[in-house]
Amino acid sequence: MDYIAQFKKETTLILLSAGNSTRFSQNGFPKKQWLRIKSVPLWKHLVDVFSSFGFEKIWVTASGDEMTYAQKYFPHIVEGGETRTQSILKALEKVKTPYVLIHDVARFYPVGKVIEALLDQAYHQEVSCVAPRIKVADTLCCIDGSYPKREGLYMIQTPQISKVETLKLALMSGEFSDESSAMSAFGEKVAYIEGSPLLHKLTTPDDLFFAKSILSPPSQQIFCGGGIDIHGFEEGKKMVLCGVEIESPVGFKAHSDGDVGIHAVIDALLGAIGAGDIGEWFPDTDEKYHNADSKLMLQKINAFLQDVGYEIVHLDLTILAQAPKISPYKIQMQEKLAELLGIGRHQINIKATTAERLGFVGREEGICVLSQASLQFRQWSEL
Structure with a gap:
């Protein structure tokens, strides 16, 4: 799959790590992006993982107070905005490639086969965005007490790959929770691939029970x-x-x-x-x-x-x-x-x-x- 290796050279990775982590950081607990994996923060661990997957152009968003400190670990840091959408738009100013792969640092275990499938779909299909998704497994209940059918419902994950110029225009039209919803609202075609339960998202400290079965513990130095x-x-x-x-x-x-x-x-x-x-x-x-x-x-x-x-x-x-x-x-x-x-x-x-x-x-x-x-x-x- 030589075309995949070439496609990676045409794709910039953006790791989103500028969030306040309010639901996670309680009682003196670190922000989830700064949980230490051995001696490096989680976001830098993900930089290393994606680098091992063959991505050479990588930018990481960080909050203003953490910018200088984050640059001690990795030089390509860009200050994030107040929202996810604003952070992406700021990071996109650094992107020179036609495609961008965007990933939330909270999804701590990037799955190689999912990434390969994303790139394959983006290469072969005429779409503006490709996103991974998994079927909803649990019973759903709405605030009004009704129970919608879960058949045909999916949970969207990251990373997602998008055409850079189209994504910029889509994000400038409003605030969105992810790239696929922005592209869809903008009238662009979105393709989906099978995601993975391993792309689990750290949201509260309870999620660490899953994380510690995968990630190395912090150094005790x-x-x-x-x-x-x-x-x-x-x-x-x-x-x-x-x-x-x-x-x-x-x-x-x-x-x-x-x-x-x-x-x-x-x-x-x-x-x-x-x-x-x-x-x-x-x-x-x-x-x-x-x-x-x-x-x-x-x-x-x-x-x-x-x-x-x-x-x-x-x-x-x-x-x-x-x-x-x-x-x-x-x-x-x-x-x-x-x-x-x-x-x-x-x-x-x-x-x-x-x-x-x-x-x-x-x-x-x-x-x-x-x-x-x-x-x-x-x-x-x-x-």
Whole structure:
């Protein structure tokens, strides 16, 4: 089937991975596209699978917050839109081939024979789109209590192959749940092939019971990151350290609220997952972070690391301060950080020391905090 190999060269693959994954990501669970297969995210695992099938031109959609991070794994990332249709239209701007194969990352097990059948049909038939479908097996019930016959009803799957220019026009006419419905609504002919139950879609965490029989579990390696932050004192400003208000005649001189403890923790977390530093995420040149609450900044970073598949194992902080005294607040700080991060207090250690009157800390001009963070992949396969 040499024509199939040639047809693949005329086809660009788009993997849709920009969704919010709201039904799946609950209680700190990662977005489904970032579930780790060994050490790579699910979407990158699918890039590798489709590459092994002979697809050379591949683009992946990602949400804006994840763009830079995703490019550490794969260079051809395009920012998705607010809807599936908008994401596809953005990705199609990158496509230079006459055909496009579009696949939802949530369908975690691409079936080679289905893909070959799609390409064969698209090659031999004069249609604008080919989609896989399977018969409905369960009894159906409508909201009004009626029971429609399931004979002649099908569930549409991905991947689907389409003519690029026709698909662009179809998608620009409205919002659609998939390419075949867009093409059909636009008056184009759609062909169908037999799909596969293996093209099961991850929708809720319960679907992992099927996924873990097919996909490799996450690696159990530990990732460590370090953070350090220093702030001088400023009179007339409230002092907040590790989210706790400290009795002091001075606060921290900073663009934000200056919580030097939380800033060190943020850098440690970002360092552990390789996602830059606090200055990249919250630049002091941006007015929206003027007097910003560092607790909210920490929660944003914590939500991001959970979304991309990590969980915190342990945090260790060392606070260097000649004044004020830190020891009376250590338990409160542990409790506050645990609350903000959704972890146990036992996972956080805080140490405090003076500088023996040496340097700027010893002269009571400011405080320095060092933080170490240990993280691991969320072990979804153990659920």
